[in-house]
Amino acid sequence: MKPTRRVFLETAEWGAVLVLSGLFLYAGVIKLLDTDQFYLDIQSYRITPDELSWWAAHYLPWLELVAGVALFLPKFRLPAALIFAGLMSVFTLALLSAWSRGLDISCGCFGSSTAEANYPWLVVRDLGLLLMALFLVWRQIPPATCFFSRRC
Numbered sequence: 001m002k003p004t005r006r007v008f009l010e011t012a013e014w015g016a017v018l019v020l021s022g023l024f025l026y027a028g029v030i031k032l033l034d035t036d037q038f039y040l041d042i043q044s045y046r047i048t049p050d051e052l053s054w055w056a057a058h059y060l061p062w063l064e065l066v067a068g069v070a071l072f073l074p075k076f077r078l079p080a081a082l083i084f085a086g087l088m089s090v091f092t093l094a095l096l097s098a099w100s101r102g103l104d105i106s107c108g109c110f111g112s113s114t115a116e117a118n119y120p121w122l123v124v125r126d127l128g129l130l131l132m133a134l135f136l137v138w139r140q141i142p143p144a145t146c147f148f149s150r151r152c
Contacts, residue, residue, distance in 0.1 A: 013139050016132040017077070020084055021068045023129070027110050028064035035061070044105040045098050063087075071136070081136035088130035095122050 031038045039057035042048060048056065067083040070076035091109070098105050099119040106117070 009139065013136065016136050017071050020081075020129065020132055020136070021071045024064040024071075024084065025068040028061040028068060030110055031057070031061035031064070041106050044103065045094050046101070046103065047094060047097060077136065078140035081133050081140060085130060085133035085137060088126055088133055092123060092126040092130060095119060095126060099123070 035057045038061070039053055042053040042056055043050070063083065064087070067080040067087075070080035071084070098117070104117055109122075
């Protein structure tokens with residue numbers, strides 16, 4: 001691999017780590033500070049039953065915090081990136097579901113908001129974060145040649 005390409009990919013990887021970790025650590029803390037409001041935000045999507053919404057409101061912030069820290073540790077970067085990719089997929093599908101049903105919700109991503117949901121922006125933002133997480137997954141998987149030789 002050319003040195004400039006390697007430097008570019010390493011810089012992009014650290015940029016994605018900083019963005020995803022920072023956002024998820026912030027989001028986790030905000031949600032933990034007001035789990036009752038986060039529960040109401042989850043309920044506003046009208047997707048999950050009350051009990052599942054309660055569990056999500058109380059345990060999802062901890063998952064976001066643990067994965068946000070794990071992303072900084074090279075040994076745990078792949079599992080953390082997979083968690084983020086899964087969460088961003090679920091979050092995007094939930095937004096699309098609410099948008100298609102005409103619900104005016106507070107996203108609940110970074111605390112409660114009284115502003116009207118801007119669905120196109122929220123979906124684009126979530127897809128961008130999903131792409132960052134998938135980029136990190138891709139960066140953690142060894143090249144195909146490593147699977148067939150012992151030179152890696």
